[in-house]
Amino acid sequence: MTLELGLNQQPAHTRQGSSIGQPLTRRDGFLKVTGTARYAADNHPPGMLYAVLAVSSIARGRVVSLDIEAAKAHSGVVEVMTPLNRPALATDPDAKDHPFMFRLDLLQNDGVRYPNQSIAVVIAETLEAATEGAALLSPRYETEPARVGLDGAESFVPRGVGVGNPAVQQMGDVEAGLESARTRIEATYETPAQYHNAMEPHAIVAAWDGDRLSIDTPSQGLAMAQGRIAGLFGIAPQNVHIRSPFLGGGFGSKGMISGPQVLGILAAKLVGRPVKLVLRREQMFGPVGHRAPTRQTLRMGMDGEGRLTAISHHARTTSSTFDDFFEPAADASHTLYASPAIATSHDAVRLDTGTPLFMRAPGEATGSIALESAIDEAAHACGMDPLEFRLRNYAEVEPMTGKPFSSKALRECYEQAAEAFGWAGRPLEPRRMRDADGYLTGWGMGTATFPAIMFQAEARAVLRADGSGLMETGAQDMGQGAWTAFAQIAADGLGLDIDQIDFRAGSSDLPNAGIAGGSGHTATAGMAIHNAGAAVIARLADLATRNEASPLFGAGNEGVLARGGRLYRRDDESRGESYTEILARAGLAEIEGHGKGAPDPTSQEAYAKHAHGAVFAEVKVDPDLGQIRVTRLVGAFAAGRVINPRLVRSQYYGGMIWGVSFALHEEAVTDRRSGRIQNANLAEYHVPVNADVPSVEALLVHEDDPHVNALGIKGVGEIGITGTAGAVANAVWHATGVRPRRFPIRIEDLLG
Amino acid sequence: MTTLPLSLTVNGHHHELEVDTRVTLLDLLRERLELTGTKKGCDRGQCGACTVLVDGKRINSCLALAVSHDGAEVLTIEGVAHGEELHPVQAAFIAHDGFQCGFCTPGQIMSTLGLIAEGQAGDDPERIREGLSGNICRCAAYGGIVEAVLEAQQQLARTDRRTAA
Numbered sequence: 001m002t003l004e005l006g007l008n009q010q011p012a013h014t015r016q017g018s019s020i021g022q023p024l025t026r027r028d029g030f031l032k033v034t035g036t037a038r039y040a041a042d043n044h045p046p047g048m049l050y051a052v053l054a055v056s057s058i059a060r061g062r063v064v065s066l067d068i069e070a071a072k073a074h075s076g077v078v079e080v081m082t083p084l085n086r087p088a089l090a091t092d093p094d095a096k097d098h099p100f101m102f103r104l105d106l107l108q109n110d111g112v113r114y115p116n117q118s119i120a121v122v123i124a125e126t127l128e129a130a131t132e133g134a135a136l137l138s139p140r141y142e143t144e145p146a147r148v149g150l151d152g153a154e155s156f157v158p159r160g161v162g163v164g165n166p167a168v169q170q171m172g173d174v175e176a177g178l179e180s181a182r183t184r185i186e187a188t189y190e191t192p193a194q195y196h197n198a199m200e201p202h203a204i205v206a207a208w209d210g211d212r213l214s215i216d217t218p219s220q221g222l223a224m225a226q227g228r229i230a231g232l233f234g235i236a237p238q239n240v241h242i243r244s245p246f247l248g249g250g251f252g253s254k255g256m257i258s259g260p261q262v263l264g265i266l267a268a269k270l271v272g273r274p275v276k277l278v279l280r281r282e283q284m285f286g287p288v289g290h291r292a293p294t295r296q297t298l299r300m301g302m303d304g305e306g307r308l309t310a311i312s313h314h315a316r317t318t319s320s321t322f323d324d325f326f327e328p329a330a331d332a333s334h335t336l337y338a339s340p341a342i343a344t345s346h347d348a349v350r351l352d353t354g355t356p357l358f359m360r361a362p363g364e365a366t367g368s369i370a371l372e373s374a375i376d377e378a379a380h381a382c383g384m385d386p387l388e389f390r391l392r393n394y395a396e397v398e399p400m401t402g403k404p405f406s407s408k409a410l411r412e413c414y415e416q417a418a419e420a421f422g423w424a425g426r427p428l429e430p431r432r433m434r435d436a437d438g439y440l441t442g443w444g445m446g447t448a449t450f451p452a453i454m455f456q457a458e459a460r461a462v463l464r465a466d467g468s469g470l471m472e473t474g475a476q477d478m479g480q481g482a483w484t485a486f487a488q489i490a491a492d493g494l495g496l497d498i499d500q501i502d503f504r505a506g507s508s509d510l511p512n513a514g515i516a517g518g519s520g521h522t523a524t525a526g527m528a529i530h531n532a533g534a535a536v537i538a539r540l541a542d543l544a545t546r547n548e549a550s551p552l553f554g555a556g557n558e559g560v561l562a563r564g565g566r567l568y569r570r571d572d573e574s575r576g577e578s579y580t581e582i583l584a585r586a587g588l589a590e591i592e593g594h595g596k597g598a599p600d601p602t603s604q605e606a607y608a609k610h611a612h613g614a615v616f617a618e619v620k621v622d623p624d625l626g627q628i629r630v631t632r633l634v635g636a637f638a639a640g641r642v643i644n645p646r647l648v649r650s651q652y653y654g655g656m657i658w659g660v661s662f663a664l665h666e667e668a669v670t671d672r673r674s675g676r677i678q679n680a681n682l683a684e685y686h687v688p689v690n691a692d693v694p695s696v697e698a699l700l701v702h703e704d705d706p707h708v709n710a711l712g713i714k715g716v717g718e719i720g721i722t723g724t725a726g727a728v729a730n731a732v733w734h735a736t737g738v739r740p741r742r743f744p745i746r747i748e749d750l751l752g
Numbered sequence: 753m754t755t756l757p758l759s760l761t762v763n764g765h766h767h768e769l770e771v772d773t774r775v776t777l778l779d780l781l782r783e784r785l786e787l788t789g790t791k792k793g794c795d796r797g798q799c800g801a802c803t804v805l806v807d808g809k810r811i812n813s814c815l816a817l818a819v820s821h822d823g824a825e826v827l828t829i830e831g832v833a834h835g836e837e838l839h840p841v842q843a844a845f846i847a848h849d850g851f852q853c854g855f856c857t858p859g860q861i862m863s864t865l866g867l868i869a870e871g872q873a874g875d876d877p878e879r880i881r882e883g884l885s886g887n888i889c890r891c892a893a894y895g896g897i898v899e900a901v902l903e904a905q906q907q908l909a910r911t912d913r914r915t916a917a
Contacts, residue, residue: 029846032854033838033861035789035829042788050783075753127783128774129753199793199801199855199890248791248855249890281794479853479891650849650893657892682798682888689885691878693894 019492020711023646027503028246028483037246040216041203041278048205049078051267051277052130053260054120054137055286056112059146059352059675063110063119063139070136071122076129079271080137081121083107087269090234093259094322099164100224102355103323104259105287106232106266112141113322114354115676116286118259121267123275146352146675150190150295150316153349158319161346162328162363169334171400172341174299177310181301185377189298189370190742191329192667193318194291196359197687198478200248201281202288204264207274212239217261218247218254221515222474222508225257232262233269238509245506247478252358254478255517258288285668285680289357292318292327294366298374306382306392308339313371315346320355327356332367332722334400335610336447337375337393342400352675358517360658361718364450365725369662369743372446372726377739385428386445386730387418398608406603406707409638410447410612413701417636418445420699421616430737439620442735448613448637448723452705452714453520454527454599458511461494461532463540464590467565467580469494469501471532474510475525480717481647482521488643489526489711493533495562514597519611519715522643524597527709531595537562539591544582551575603707611714613637613701615656617727618694621735626747629694630660630728636699640714645700648716652698655720661688662721663728664744686744756819762787763831771818778802778813781828789829789858793888800887803859803866804828810866812886829858832865840907841865844900852891863887864901868908875902 031037056063068080079085086107093104105117112119120137124130147153158167178184204217213235219225222242230237247254264277279288295316301309315329330344361368379389391414397404418424426443427433433441459473471490475482482505491498504510513525541560544552544567552560552567552575561568568576583591603609618632633656642648665686669678679685698720705712729740738750758769762785771780778795781787781804790813793801797815804813805827832839841864844850851857863884873879880901881894889897 025846025849028854030838032851032857033829033842033845034833035787035858037854038788039791039855041792042782044783044786126772126775127779128772132774197890199799199853199888200791201793246855247853249853251890278792281796281798479851481852646849650852650891650896653895654852654892657894681796682794683796687888687890688892688894689888690881690894690897691885693881693892696895 019488019498020643022488022644024484024488024644025646026481026484027487028477039200039246039248040205040218041276043205043216045205045207045274048274048276049123049125049271050127050130051121051123051264051275052134053118053263053283054122054134054139055116055283056119057115057676058112058141058143059115061112061141061143063112064142065140066120066137071133074129074133074136076125077122077133078125079123081107081123081267081270083109085270087266089232091231093232100256101228102256104262106259106262114286114320114352116283118263118287121263123267123271148351148670148672148675150293150318150349152351155316155347155349158324158326158346158348161326162331165328165331167346170343174310174312174341174343177341178299178301181309182304183302183381184300185374185381186299187374187377188741189296189373191294191366191369192743193293194359194666195285195668195685196251196253196289197284197682197685198249198251198253201279201284202254202258202260203278204261205274205276206265206268208268211235213265215240215242215265217242217244218250219244220247220250220255220476220478220517222476223512224515226508228257229262229265240508242508243506244476247476250478250516251360252362252517253288255358255515260287281682282680285677286354289359290354290668291359291362291366292356294327294329296329296370298370300374300378302378302382306384306389308337308393310341311337311339312343317346317348318351318353319348320353321350323355325356327366328363329367331363332371335398335608336395336449338395338399361450361721364718365662365721368722369725369729372723373729376444376730376733383428387414387423390447401608403608406607406609407640407703407705408612409701409703413612413614413636413638416699416701417614417616417634420697421634423616430734435620438623440623440735442619442731442733443616444727444730444734445614445616446723446726446730448615448635448719450519450611450715450719450722452523452609452611452640452708453518454524454597454709455514455520457514457525457528457597459525459528459532459595460511460592461536462590462592463494463536463579465580465583465588467500467578469496471501471529472504472510473513473525473528474508475505475513475521476516477506478516480651481644482516485522485643485647486525486529489529490533493530495537496565500565519717519719523709523713523715526711526713527597528595530711531597532593535593535595536591539593540579540582541567543586544577547585549585550582551577607707609708611637611639611719613719613723615723615727617731619728619731619735621732621750626750628664628732628745631694633694633724634697635720635724636701637719638701638703639716639719640703640705640708641712642700643713648700649698651716652720653696655718656696656698656724657688657693658721659724660728662725662743667744758819758822760821760824760826762826763828773817773819775818776814777816777818777821780818781813787828787830791855791858793856800863801856801859803862803887805862805866808869810863829862832861841904844904848896848899848903849893850896850900851893856887856889860884860887860889860897868905875905877902
């Protein structure tokens, strides 16, 4: 049973036009502003119990005792799940078949390997009883010293970084390039651990019916989650039905099913009743991923004209003691700036922390703030304007591979953003500008880039005898606008008005739409939708052009256009007929077509595919207090075809504000003695609030890309954070003369 | 477990309840009255996702014990629209794309209604930003939110003038 969301109940006056390129408002807007959009934790199946996690307050050691009796004696508590009574699993949660499979903490033993790890689950009739029961467990531990910080353990070179990139890569002779340089810079930057902190805590409502499992839980990758759960419980994937119509944000943290979500399923199995389990905010600082900290050293050499002779970028990062994810920060230097020699390398230490994970622009964001800062330092060392320096080192082909770009409108981005910002006339030296109130004012810039990635997706299209259409794909909307953008692509693919189609997504019983991540969902699932539409139209055209009674007889498939619910002869648009007429004549209630979206291996081999952008920032700094405010941000981005400019702008705004946050706000602080996170809450883990956010402008730069995919889509979800973080840091330098070398930038760094 | 009687009007509907004294107003709305439009983002008053109006004033319902609001009138996101007809604030949030994932949106809208009623921000974007800074939006749709508030205020002022005339 798929979801009935009632998206068409949105009043007609809030919709406008249709299809690709139109700035439609969100089709799920009505549901979201009325509180009727149903997120996972909003479900209440009959007989449901509440589960609350007890989590470790140490970073490393083992649980010696839990007062299970006290918890069970509390009124309303039904059961306490610990390693002693946790239902058996078909697969070891510590087994790992492929790099996208992460090890989970599912009460497999009494060990503790990071703070906030689950150590028990209390299940009760009410949330209050479960919460109090969890508090009554009063765990006692045997504690071992926690390994903390970028130097907290012996370093090693990981086998791969990111998704299987080599940890060390080299092109040309970097040492020779540095040797021959007229000017050299070397700088080391540190970035902190960051936590995704989507507004919606990870939540699950799980109900078993024999060996069938029904789940409401947010997922950026339904098919992968379905497979992982099926494997753990030893049941067929089709026996696991996941509904995830709306995610309250994901940012990577809901890409893979997490331990606590599986514990909700185990709890439901243990008690034989539906169970709801929702993470508390502080419990999100551990088992659901984070962006690992980095320390990055960049060395650059420049000739007498400001041309790079070498780039060397080394990154130290961290992972957990029990699993592998390594932030590919240094790889940011592969694609942006032309240089005859580039070397990137990574090493890592293992700490008593939850395993890091993909977090919005993993590697690109961390690498970009260091690279863009270093480029700014290099420009200044050469006595050049930062924009002029970037143009001097503009990469006409991808530097690391020598491949041509499938498209690259970065020059236009620089030009349009610089013009809109008013960059011309910026003094080269820092501390030269003050505003009317005496605040130090600085302007900085950064280049944005993100690869155009595609995964695998499928879609199913149906045309019905009444002239309406249906498009199905298990796509995930975490706020990027999948419900709207995909319906637009579907409408065009089916040659129908958007209101004549029924678009279904967000459920695991639909065709696999791949993952909503890597900024590749719109391109991947969009192509599956486009191809499914084309397949069903081809069938329809076949019916018409083979039938002598049709005005389209003999036109051939290639000779037919689909528009507004009618097929037309391409060579004579006065001849055509409606879908309804064609299906009625054929005596068919409906016809269907299937489509796939996937990267094209030939063009993948031939071209480097990236989106680009340029971001300019203005900051004001209090000369006495060091307080920093971003006052203006202007970005221009070229990312191929834009499906819906309204939603794309919102993605850029969001990404750019994440960039501000990277530069000025976010940092998880670990206590060096205990290994615990000291600020695991939204008051002390700073994210921007409305008053922190300046005037933000995002310009959409036209770009046709014939190579990425037939729709020309690259992706916009992550690029905004890159470039922006560095632009803010560079503006702080320009305002104060102090070069930020650790992030977030602190007042004491400016006053010190 | 101690319970107390509680009389509450929510979105115009009167409820006579017997409530566990530990239950917050947020959990009462979500888990007992099944009004799940109001969201829980942090459960300690740091994110604003649970904002509702109690006797016309905006509060974080996660920090309010339900039984301490005996006799109160509560307005939640479910009570803002009139059937299919959206309140001007809701319509403006859609028009200005003042949200992405939508999870913080009920809180943002309730906070906006509170802010407008307080009458302190006027049409100054800086004061609106300040006045809505108790509501975190991790998607960072802040620009659209401020535009939506400005437009909705104008719309409401026009309606008021028409009503007065």
